[in-house]
Structures are given as C-alpha cells and as structure tokens.
C-alpha cells in the first residue's frame with residue numbers, strides 16, 4: 686500500500702465523521718482570484734504553504750502560528766496561501782485554514798485529499814477559494830464531478846498531475862489551473878524534471894501551470910519558469926526559512942510572459 690493509498694483510505698473513514706460535523710462560519714471578506722493574482726504579476730507567483738509536518742519529512746514546524754506565518758507570506762508578496770488541512774498525516778486542520786482566510790487578503794488553497802463533495806463544502810465554509818483535486822486519487826468520473834461541483838460554487842480548482850497519463854486525464858476536463866507535482870506521492874521522490882517533461886502538454890495559453898514541490902533555490906525556480914510555469918507551490922523551504930524576505934526575493938524571478946523564452 687502506498688502512502689497515497691493510506692491517506693485516501695483514511696479520508697474515506699473521516700467522511701463518516703464529516704457528515705455530522707457542522708460547517709465553519711463562512712468568511713464574507715472578498716479576495717482576488719488566483720487567476721487575477723497571476724495575471725497582475727510579471728514575476729513568478731508564489732503559493733506559500735503552511736506545512737507543519739509531512740509523511741516524507743515528519744515534523745517541519747509543529748509550533749507554527751498559521752496566522753503569523755500567513756501574514757508574513759502576504760507581506761512578502763505571496764500570490765496565495767496554501768494550507769494543508771489534513772490532520773492525520775500533516776498535522777493541519779480546517780481551523781488553520783479558517784484562521785488564515787480571516788487574517789489575509791489573498792486567495793487561499795485548501796491543500797487536502799478531496800474525494801467527496803462534502804469535503805468541498807467544508808473547505809469552502811472554512812474559507813478556501815481554491816481546492817485541490819489530485820488526479821491520482823480519483824477516477825475520471827469523480828474528477829469531473831468534483832471539478833464541476835467546485836467551479837459551480839465559485840471556487841477555483843487546482844488539478845494536480847504527476848505523469849503523462851494523469852496529464853491527459855486532467856486535460857480532458859479543460860481545467861484553468863494545472864499543477865505538476867514534482868513529488869511522486871507514492872514513493873516521495875522529488876524531481877523537477879517532472880515539470881520539464883510534462884509542461885509541453887499544456888498548449889492552451891490561458892491555462893496556468895503551477896510547478897509544485899521541491900523548490901529550494903533560485904535555480905530551481907528558473908528551471909520550471911523556462912518551461913512555462915507561472916507559479917510555484919512552496920512548502921518546506923518557506924517553513925524552514927530564517928529569512929523569509931530573502932527567500933521570497935530569491936524565488937520571485939521575473940517572467941517574460943508571452944515571449945518565446947517563456948513559451949511551453
């Protein structure tokens with residue numbers, strides 16, 4: 686059984702409890718969409734993640750104050766905040782997401798393993814404006830059902846892939862935002878060549894490509910920027926940074942959007 690199988694099995698168990706859990710109180714404050722954030726920037730957009738722990742690294746920062754961390758991300762020009770809300774494997778929670786949404790004026794991604802519309806209802810009530818759908822965790826029918834359900838609620842959807850087959854399946858639903866995860870969720874191996882290999886499948890210039898995981902230094906960001914990534918999703922490097930100002934500056938590389946150099 687892979688770690689992804691274990692996580693999904695746990696999600697199925699949690700669904701039973703979720704039915705009886707009241708929705709959190711919706712946050713009325715409007716925030717820009719992620720698409721607007723990317724369109725208004727000429728630099729690499731950063732989705733900055735609140736990540737207390739992970740299956741591959743164990744504890745990263747269990748005592749982090751998500752509100753303070755998110756505010757610091759915002760102050761350094763993050764385009765959006767990602768909050769890992771899974772409790773069992775990542776030590777996160779929907780309460781973290783709720784608190785972050787109230788504290789910042791940015792789009793907020795619910796980074797979880799969504800397999801049912803009920804989770805989307807809870808994510809939205811907690812303040813998510815973007816949800817994640819991991820193609821590897823869903824069959825085609827479920828992927829389409831959840832994508833349509835979320836977009837009909839006005840949420841943006843990040844559709845995540847890791848290989849060619851998943852990319853073809855993702856493209857079939859014509860998503861506006863595709864994330865290529867450089868981390869293999871079955872083996873934990875992280876390789877930026879994944880983004881380089883899959884980026885050219887995205888031929889619609891209006892589709893935003895996010896490169897996820899494994900961003901450590903500027904050269905990493907340059908690599909994925911060269912093949913057309915307009916945004917990166919960064920967790921561990923930001924969580925461990927002693928100087929977030931410097932880390933953001935290093936990663937916010939200028940993009941030559943629309944030029945040949947940037948073309949996929």
Ligand SMILES: O=C(O)c1ccccc1NCC(=O)[C@H](O)[C@H](O)COP(=O)(O)O
Pocket residue numbers: 688689734736739740741742866868870873897898899900918919920921922
């Ligand atoms: O990070 C893990 O160990 C992990 C294991 C299994 C499923 C998902 C996992 N991480 C979720 C993510 O995709 C990352 O949190 C995110 O892309 C940021 O990655 P990084 O910058 O490498 O922390």
